[in-house]
Amino acid sequence: MVDFAARDIKIPANLLPSDGRFGAGPSRIPAAHVAEIASCNLMGTSHRQAPVRALVREIREGLADLLGIPAGYEVVLGNGGASAFWALATVGLVRNHAAHAVFGEFGAKFAKETDRAPFLAPSTVFRAEPGQLAVVEAVEGADAYCWPQNETSTGVISPVAPVAGAAPEALTIVDATSSAGAVEVDFAGIDVYYFSPQKAFASDGGLWIAVMSPRAVARVEELAGAGRWVPDFLSLPIALDNSRKDQTFNTPALATLILLRAQVRELLASGGLSASAARAAAASGHIYTWAQERAFASPFVERPEWRSPVVATIDFEGVDATDIQAALRANGVLDVFPYRSLGRNQLRVATFPAASVDDAAALTASIDYVVEALA
Numbered sequence: 001m002v003d004f005a006a007r008d009i010k011i012p013a014n015l016l017p018s019d020g021r022f023g024a025g026p027s028r029i030p031a032a033h034v035a036e037i038a039s040c041n042l043m044g045t046s047h048r049q050a051p052v053r054a055l056v057r058e059i060r061e062g063l064a065d066l067l068g069i070p071a072g073y074e075v076v077l078g079n080g081g082a083s084a085f086w087a088l089a090t091v092g093l094v095r096n097h098a099a100h101a102v103f104g105e106f107g108a109k110f111a112k113e114t115d116r117a118p119f120l121a122p123s124t125v126f127r128a129e130p131g132q133l134a135v136v137e138a139v140e141g142a143d144a145y146c147w148p149q150n151e152t153s154t155g156v157i158s159p160v161a162p163v164a165g166a167a168p169e170a171l172t173i174v175d176a177t178s179s180a181g182a183v184e185v186d187f188a189g190i191d192v193y194y195f196s197p198q199k200a201f202a203s204d205g206g207l208w209i210a211v212m213s214p215r216a217v218a219r220v221e222e223l224a225g226a227g228r229w230v231p232d233f234l235s236l237p238i239a240l241d242n243s244r245k246d247q248t249f250n251t252p253a254l255a256t257l258i259l260l261r262a263q264v265r266e267l268l269a270s271g272g273l274s275a276s277a278a279r280a281a282a283a284s285g286h287i288y289t290w291a292q293e294r295a296f297a298s299p300f301v302e303r304p305e306w307r308s309p310v311v312a313t314i315d316f317e318g319v320d321a322t323d324i325q326a327a328l329r330a331n332g333v334l335d336v337f338p339y340r341s342l343g344r345n346q347l348r349v350a351t352f353p354a355a356s357v358d359d360a361a362a363l364t365a366s367i368d369y370v371v372e373a374l375a
């Protein structure tokens, strides 16, 4: 129940963040990047011609540089976002048996895809309660190990490392949708690192990007020759073929590509991945510390090492988080709602690289003001 008084609270302008967008995706996009959509003269032109292909090439090369991907790995892309990639991976990367770590909604969705696929064995799932971390363990016969680096629904971060004791040919497939570009990663022993661009890359949705190891590419080729029927739209061989030509199988959203390139350029120019990760960690660190210092708030994720540096989830006590949210929204501070199915008295704040520590501090000052006004 939203109290009518909540929406009438006027947060003083000097407390408000410079940009009120704190959503976990779509996330804030710098105004200068949006302006580039108009100024770069690419909108409304063919994605098969040199200018847009040069844009795609710069994205592929820029991501390789920014993420520090090893020699031989490829940056592959296609339409449909991370959710589409779950389908592509199910039909084009899992040979027979996938093992998953599930500790929130996004990890659960991929596990459901592989589990229900009629041509695969039932999936093995290592599960943890929301707010906790599950990690995969070696499973007899598993040929793909899958988990999210950052579980956006709960704000839990997972290590990304090879699975001890896994069969040598097994692939590791990491959902980096909300962590790529804002959390450091070591690709040793990691075969697929995929994401959508509307989170840390401050772009719009609709695209999937996957960094793939030579082993992953070999698995794609193996399964392509194994006779499994796959619609062209879900075909990884076709996606690979197009990506190598700096294209996509079907028409991409050019604005999404333009915004993605702008953010890749900006992250490269502002110190690269380690600097971006440090900024995100500082901004979320401020929010966690603030929550610990307030009687009415506490970090939802109890173990500090599990707390996400890019998505901070904060539980509230003695004050209704939906009232806080309503007051913030009335003052232009948007999208700090908890993940819909979690059902907690909670706020969730993204601190992707487009946000700053100053904005995080302004957000907590604004929440302090609202809580006081509601009391």
Ligand SMILES: *Cc1c(COP(=O)(O)O)cnc(C)c1O
Pocket (backbone or CB within 6 Å): 025, 080, 081, 082, 083, 084, 106, 148, 150, 151, 152, 153, 175, 176, 177, 178, 196, 199, 205, 206, 207
């Ligand atoms: C947002 C998100 C997704 C879904 O991305 P779409 O582009 O909407 O398909 C998947 N995994 C994680 C971890 C996410 O944060």
